[in-house]
Amino acid sequence: MTQQICNIASNIIVRPLADLFSDIIRRCKQGDRKAQESVYNLLAGKMFSVCLRYCANYEEAQDVLHDGFVTVFTKMGQFQNEGSFEGWVRRIFVNHAMEQYRNNAKLTVVSGLDNNDRYFAAPEEDEEEWGAYQLTEAELLAMIDELPPQYKVIFNLYVIDGLSHREISEKLEISEGTSRSNLLRARSILQKMVNEKVSSMTGKKQCK
Numbered sequence: 001m002t003q004q005i006c007n008i009a010s011n012i013i014v015r016p017l018a019d020l021f022s023d024i025i026r027r028c029k030q031g032d033r034k035a036q037e038s039v040y041n042l043l044a045g046k047m048f049s050v051c052l053r054y055c056a057n058y059e060e061a062q063d064v065l066h067d068g069f070v071t072v073f074t075k076m077g078q079f080q081n082e083g084s085f086e087g088w089v090r091r092i093f094v095n096h097a098m099e100q101y102r103n104n105a106k107l108t109v110v111s112g113l114d115n116n117d118r119y120f121a122a123p124e125e126d127e128e129e130w131g132a133y134q135l136t137e138a139e140l141l142a143m144i145d146e147l148p149p150q151y152k153v154i155f156n157l158y159v160i161d162g163l164s165h166r167e168i169s170e171k172l173e174i175s176e177g178t179s180r181s182n183l184l185r186a187r188s189i190l191q192k193m194v195n196e197k198v199s200s201m202t203g204k205k206q207c208k
Contacts, residue, residue, distance in 0.1 A: 021085045028076045036073055043086065044069075047093045053156050054097035056104065056149065064100055068093040094161060098171045101153055143193045151186035158183050 021042075027035035047068060051061035071092050079088050147155060157163045157171070158179075165179040172179070 022081070025076070025079065025081070025085060028073065039072070039089075040069060043089055046086070047089065050090060050093045051097055053145070053160070054094070054101060054153055060100065064093065064096050068096045071096065090161075094157075095171070098153075101149075102172060139197065140194075143190055143197070146193070147186055147189055151182050151189060154179055154182040155186040155190070 024035045024038050028039060048061060048065050051064040055061040055064055072089055079085060144155060157168050165176040168179040169176045
């Protein structure tokens with residue numbers, strides 16, 4: 001499962017589109033409304049997916065999408081054509097989503113992790129232990145979405161968006177220990193969900 005999630009993350013992480021965006025970016029910096037509309041049309045779908053991964057509901061994600069694009073066009077002059085434009089835009093949306101999350105919730109330190117938590121949270125070395133049934137990307141993402149909010153946000157930031165615990169602690173104004181403990185519990189819950197799904201599809205006895 002760990003490898004499957006890594007593969008999904010590599011597909012979700014933004015790919016640079018420098019050639020496509022170079023002229024559009026130049027015109028956006030000049031305040032060209034049609035260029036701004038082009039940026040929106042090209043990126044709105046991907047950025048809304050980012051918003052949905054961090055927001056509590058569809059309406060909240062729409063608000064973050066709107067605010068994110070306002071910031072993108074307001075700060076367009078700050079993009080120096082270094083690195084991926086999509087990556088730059090994505091960071092703006094993640095920051096907006098994190099600000100929204102901080103306003104709505106607080107993360108707590110997870111205590112009392114039992115042996116089952118630690119077992120399920122450990123990366124698997126043998127993919128075959130999860131049975132022959134292969135979970136699809138949609139199934140795995142749906143399971144991630146079912147995680148409790150405080151675990152879901154940490155898992156997304158660390159596994160999908162590739163932030164370190166130090167970066168997560170700064171964005172969410174929590175300790176690195178809180179980030180690590182919430183990630184550990186998120187992995188535990190997620191792997192139990194995967195185990196149950198695999199068992200239901202293959203009839204294989206669940207790990208105890």
